[in-house]
Amino acid sequence: MATYPASFAHGLMFHRFHRQGEPAAGQGSISDAAFEAMLRAIGSERILAPQEWMSRANAGLLQPADLCITFDDGLKNQVEVALPVLERLGLKAFWFIYSAALRGSYDRNEIANLLATRYFASFNAYVQQFEALTTVSPKAFESADWHYYAQGLKARFPFYSASDVRYRYMRNHLLSLTEFEAAVDRLLALLGLDLHAVAGQLWMTADQVGALHTSGHVIGMHSYSHPFSLSALSARDQRVEYQANFDDLTQITGQPPRSMSHPLNSYSPATLEILANLGIECGFCSNMQPPGGHASVNPSPLEFAREDSTTLLALTASSG
Ligand SMILES: [Zn+2]
Incomplete structure (x- = not known):
């Protein structure tokens, strides 16, 4: 890859990983080999330790070329697969943890x-099976609301397939949380799988989160339960989400968190006020566009831009 673009400081956003040669760990999963190649291509000297990122951010001294690494959701494959790569390259990262999974x-x-990814030949095949386990009507995909949603999502995430968009519309808009969860539980039953056994493979334990903190990584907030649309909650319910997450992480690391990322990029002015009141100094969005109502990216220390790992992978791979 030619020089990685540097028009403004931003985070590099990662979720799922798998070992080279093993099955992908979910949509957008990247291998340890690809992760290492990507970081080397970007240039590890440009990647700031989270403490340095926060101190430059607080002082208003972040430069356009400055980057940092962030992991969302507290997934076990991040410590099992990505952490050894960071250790080889001498890098530290932000880890944004929603704590409900730690509590079962x-x-x-x-x-x-x-x-x-594990049980279907393609994401399209999965979406078809999932849709069949819901009460969603095909007519829902003829509405003006659907067309508006699909256009907006394709503009922000050009790499999403038609199935990606259809699935997100069902999950985020057509189904209630209870209906979505019931459909996933029906799918588990259909596949003959146990919820707790699957969950145990997916998420870090509290001890793993604590060990990251002890070894110099930074643990930050990501809400308690990772709602699909945090901004749709009342200010009171948003405060409950972040206070619970704040308390859990403080207990695990022995220090109050000072950083966070917005789950599914969902937040409102009320959210930013709640975060500021909790002493959060640094927050991350999940895309590279100016947040709604702003003319430019990084409008506040609680709204730093991040580039998705899928885009990073495409940039790295295009170097040949
Ligand atoms: Zn998340």
Whole structure:
């Protein structure tokens, strides 16, 4: 790859990993080999340790070329597959953890992602099976609301397939959380799988989160339960989400968190106020566009841009 673009400081956003030669760990999963090649191509000297990123951000001294590494969701394959790569390259990262999974309350969305890649020939095949387990009517995909949603999503995430968009519309808009979870549980039953056994393979334990903190990585917030649309919650419910996550992470690391990322990029002015009141100094969005209502990226220290790993992978791979 030619020089990685550097028009403004931003985070590099990662979710799922698998070992080279093993099955993908979910949609957008990248291998340890690809992760290492990508970081070397970008240039590890440009990647700031999270403490350095925060101190430059607080002082207003972040430069356009400055980058940092972020992991969302507290997934076990991040410590098992990506952490050894960081250690080889001498890099530290932000790890944004929603704590419900640590307490045995599992995000069916992450479980669904694992099922989609492990048990179906394609994401399209998964979406068809999933849709059949819901009461969603095909007519829902003829509405003006659907067309508006699909256009907006394709503009922000050009790499999404038609199935990706259809699935997100069902998950985020047509189905209630209870309906979505019931459909995933029906899918688990159909496949003959146990929820707790699957969850145990997916998420880090509290001890693993604590060990990351002890070894110099930075643990930050990502809400308690990872709602599909945090901004749709009342200010009171948003505060409950972040206070619970704040308390859990403080207990695990012995230090109050100072950083966060917005789950599914969902937040409102009320969210930013709640985060500021909790002493959060640095927050991350999940795309490279100016946040709604702003003319440019990085409008506040709680809204730093991030590039998705799928885009990073495409840039790295295009170097040949
Ligand atoms: Zn997340």
